[in-house]
Amino acid sequence: xxxxxxxxxxxxxxxxxxxxxxxxxxxxxxxxxxxxxxxxxxxxxxxxxxxxxxxxxxxxxxxxxxxxxxxxxxxxxxxxxxxxxxxxxxxxxxxxxxxxxxxxxxxxxxxxxxxxxxxxxxxxxxxxxxxxxxxxxxxxxxxxxxxxxxxxxxxxxxxxxxxxxxxxxxxxxxxxxxxxxxxxxxxxxxxxxxxxxxxxxxxxxxxxxxxxxxxxxxxxxxxxxxxxxxxxxxxxxxxxxxxxxxxxxxxxxxxxxxxxxxxxxxxxxxxxxxxxxxxxxxxxxxxxxxxxxxxxxxxxxxxxxxxxxxxxxxxxxxxxxxxxxxxxxxxxxxxxxxxxxxxxxxxxxxxxxxxxxxxxxxxxxxxxxxxxxxxxxxxxxxxxxxxxxxxxxxxxxxxxxxxxxxxxxxxxxx
Amino acid sequence: xxxxxxxxxxxxxxxxxxxxxxxxxxxxxxxxxxxxxxxxxxxxxxxxxxxxxxxxxxxxxxxxxxxxxxxxxxxxxxxxxxxxxxxxxxxxxxxxxxxxxxxxxxxxxxx
Numbered sequence: 001x002x003x004x005x006x007x008x009x010x011x012x013x014x015x016x017x018x019x020x021x022x023x024x025x026x027x028x029x030x031x032x033x034x035x036x037x038x039x040x041x042x043x044x045x046x047x048x049x050x051x052x053x054x055x056x057x058x059x060x061x062x063x064x065x066x067x068x069x070x071x072x073x074x075x076x077x078x079x080x081x082x083x084x085x086x087x088x089x090x091x092x093x094x095x096x097x098x099x100x101x102x103x104x105x106x107x108x109x110x111x112x113x114x115x116x117x118x119x120x121x122x123x124x125x126x127x128x129x130x131x132x133x134x135x136x137x138x139x140x141x142x143x144x145x146x147x148x149x150x151x152x153x154x155x156x157x158x159x160x161x162x163x164x165x166x167x168x169x170x171x172x173x174x175x176x177x178x179x180x181x182x183x184x185x186x187x188x189x190x191x192x193x194x195x196x197x198x199x200x201x202x203x204x205x206x207x208x209x210x211x212x213x214x215x216x217x218x219x220x221x222x223x224x225x226x227x228x229x230x231x232x233x234x235x236x237x238x239x240x241x242x243x244x245x246x247x248x249x250x251x252x253x254x255x256x257x258x259x260x261x262x263x264x265x266x267x268x269x270x271x272x273x274x275x276x277x278x279x280x281x282x283x284x285x286x287x288x289x290x291x292x293x294x295x296x297x298x299x300x301x302x303x304x305x306x307x308x309x310x311x312x313x314x315x316x317x318x319x320x321x322x323x324x325x326x327x328x329x330x331x332x333x334x335x336x337x338x339x340x341x342x343x344x345x346x347x348x349x350x351x352x353x354x355x356x357x358x359x360x361x362x363x364x365x366x367x368x369x370x371x372x373x374x375x376x377x378x379x380x381x382x383x384x385x386x387x388x389x390x391x392x393x394x395x396x397x398x399x400x401x402x403x404x405x406x407x408x409x410x411x412x413x414x
Numbered sequence: 415x416x417x418x419x420x421x422x423x424x425x426x427x428x429x430x431x432x433x434x435x436x437x438x439x440x441x442x443x444x445x446x447x448x449x450x451x452x453x454x455x456x457x458x459x460x461x462x463x464x465x466x467x468x469x470x471x472x473x474x475x476x477x478x479x480x481x482x483x484x485x486x487x488x489x490x491x492x493x494x495x496x497x498x499x500x501x502x503x504x505x506x507x508x509x510x511x512x513x514x515x516x517x518x519x520x521x522x523x524x525x
Contacts, residue, residue, distance in 0.1 A: 040449065321453060328449040344443030349450040349500075351493065363493055367500025369442060381500030385492065396464070397492050403465040404454050411456040 023048045023338035026107060026115050028097045028276060029123035030054035030082055032061075032320040033308025036327035036412040037121050037334075038090045044335040051091040051115060053107070058082070059413070060150040062181065063320050063405055069147060069158045070191025072358050077405075078150050084414020100280040102301040119334045122282060122289075122298075123308045123327070124274025126180045126318070129287070132270035133173065133253075134245040143248045144265040147188075148180065160264045161195060167202040168263030171253055173243040175270040176210040178288070180309050180318045183215035183364070185268060187354040190220065193228040194357050206260065207234040208253060210242035215317070216354060216364050216384050223356040243267070273310035288312045293370045295333035295343050296326055305330050313348075313375055316368060322350045324412055346370050353401035360391075361398030447505055448512040457520055470517050478510035 025041055027034045030052045038050050059080040067073030085092060095109040106116045128146065130137040136144070147157040161170065170192055174185045189205045196203045214220070224232045235241030240257035246267055247253075253260045253267070272278060272287030282289045282298050289306040290299040296311060298304045307330050308323035316322040325348050333343035348368035355361050366382035368375050385397060454466050461468045469477065483489035485498035485506065498506065 044445075324453050325450055329446055332443065332446055332449075344446060345440040347442040347446040347450060349453065349497075351454065351497075365493055365496045367497060378500040382496050393492060399464040400454075400466050400492065403461070407452075407454050407456040407459050407466060410459045411452045414458075 023118050024116065025050050025119045025121065025334060025338075026117040027052045027121040027123060028054075028107065029125060029274065029308070030056075030085070030092070031059060031123060031125050031308065031323070032408070032412045033125075033323035033327045034121065034123035035059075035082065035085060035414075036324045037123065037307060037331045038085055039088050039412070039414055040328050040331035041335060042088045042090060044331055045339065046089065048335065048338060049091070050089070051093060052082070052085060053093045053095055053097055053109065053115070054082075055094065055096040057094060061320070061405075061409065062148075062150045062184075063408075065147065065150040065154045066184065066188045066191050067355065068154050069161070069188060069195075071158070071161075071195045072191060072355070075155065078154070080409055080413050082413060084410075088414050097276055098279075100276070100282070100301070100304065102280075102304055105303060118303070118338055120304045121330065121334070122277060122280075122304060122306045122310065123323070124276045124310050126271040126273065126309045127275050127278070129270040129272055132175070133243045133267065135248070136246045136267050136269055140246060140248045140267070144246060144251075144267045146268050147266060148184075148268050148271075157264070157266055161192060164200065164203065164263050166200040168200065169204050169206055169260075170196070170264040171206045171208055171260060171262040171266065173246075173253060173265070173267045174207060174209045174211060174214075175268055176237070176242070178314075178318060179268065179271045181352075182317045182319070183220075183352055183354045185209075186214055186216070186220045187356070188266070189232050189234075190223065190228070190354070190356040193224070193231045197228060197231060203231075203263075205232045206262065207232065208241045208243050208255060208260065209234055210237050212236050212238055215352075216362055218387055219362040219384055220354075220356065222387055223360060223362070227357055227360065273306075277306065277310050282306055283310075284312070286312075293373055293375045294346060295337070296330040297333070305334065315366070315377060316348060316350055316375060317352065319350055319352050320408060320412075321352055322348070324408055325349045327412075348375060351404065353397065353404055355398060355401055356394075357398075359398045360394045361396075361401045362394070363397055363400075442505065444508045444512050447501065448509045448516070451509065451513060457517055469513055470521065472514065472517075474510045474514035477513055478507055481506040481510060 038052050041050050060078050061080050097107045098110050099108040106114050145153045145157040147153045243253045245254040273283050277283045289311045291306050291311045296305045296307050307326040309318040329346040336343045351365045353363045362385045364384045367378045455469045484491050484494040
């Protein structure tokens with residue numbers, strides 16, 4: 001309401017010019033959310049000075065990392081450079097933001113450099129909750145890869161699969177929701193099964209799941225039945241599937257009911273918003289950041305917006321597509337706010353493809369609007385691909401998956 | 415008396431709501447609607463056979479017809495029918511208009 005009233009107040013031309021002249025937006029995190037927000041801010045208002053701070057020179061994108069693990073894609077496709085941001089006039093600083101001063105409106109980088117801002121966007125993605133499951137930490141991940149951040153962990157899991165004997169058991173431990181990429185563990189199970197079927201057919205994938213239901217479940221089950229009969233077993237949380245403790249030395253995953261000694265253990269730990277969100281007081285006790293659904297402005301710190309995996313945007317999933325859409329709506333809100341106008345009503349969107357086999361793709365989609373401050377699925381929209389579809393339909397969606405990736409990378413990073 | 419007065423005002427508001435619907439869901443801005451298309455249909459991507467289709471060079475009328483077909487289940491869609499049902503006809507018209515103009519402008523800039 002306040003924003004609406006402010007937007008209607010007449011501002012002198014000079015006051016507007018001054019606001020424009022000094023509008024400075026700092027974005028922490030150059031992943032899908034941060035990069036998209038930067039590009040669209042520059043597009044919407046070239047007078048806004050946009051700075052992206054990230055501690056990595058290049059971005060390793062997660063969406064195709066399961067392809068690498070399943071042997072149907074290469075690491076090079078995950079590498080995204082941020083030259084497109086520079087072309088869009090975005091200033092880039094390589095560094096790590098250590099502190100946010102929401103009152104003084106400045107951030108401090110490791111080494112002491114300070115950056116002032118009119119609006120801050122925090123897009124740190126996720127961090128891992130070490131110790132959940134018990135015994136799982138950064139050291140344990142060297143033996144039991146999480147592979148939930150693309151990079152060396154992706155290659156480690158792929159290489160362990162390649163080295164495994166025929167007849168081995170590959171376990172995937174899935175944490176309780178919410179976590180990054182809800183269909184990810186099941187796409188991974190599919191593509192690992194695809195690899196095993198060709199090279200180690202006596203082996204098995206065992207999904208130990210801290211959830212009952214999962215994303216695109218009927219489609220995955222239908223595909224597993226058709227493509228990988230007997231190759232994938234899943235134990236849900238109700239069946240005692242949640243992994244409570246891991247023992248790296250004996251390669252054992254302990255659930256409440258059973259001890260599973262396995263050959264390859266892919267342990268996806270519980271997650272929170274990225275570290276900065278926790279240390280700067282942006283996160284709730286849940287570990288995620290509550291935001292205004294219209295502007296993605298933090299409920300805890302005025303002038304700071306949180307987008308992507310780190311924010312609470314239920315029922316939107318934590319996906320690259322959702323992050324890209326949130327970032328555009330956040331950019332629209334910020335471009336309005338720094339120019340003294342009222343932000344418009346958002347339109348949010350999510351599309352997630354999963355590959356079950358090289359020519360077998362499935363998708364889920366939702367269209368959202370904000371009603372009474374809540375993100376709401378538009379009635380009758382979205383949903384999953386049809387069940388029992390023809391092979392040609394699945395092949396088309398597999399091709400669209402590749403095309404989607406190419407497009408979202410271009411749209412986000414330029 | 416003040417309570418009566420207030421409840422009378424609320425009644426008047428309640429009667430107004432179903433007609434305008436404005437307090438519930440303000441119209442989604444055209445840019446917010448249309449920017450979402452570029453996630454999968456980024457204009458700077460070169461597209462081949464089997465890829466997600468390019469929207470470049472299409473008129474607003476063509477785009478709107480396509481979107482309406484998808485919404486009505488007439489188009490040959492895998493995903494677009496699920497997407498198009500998320501928008502009113504008025505929103506689809508605004509999206510088509512915006513995309514046609516914006517893509518033309520981007521094309522000019524790119525040359």
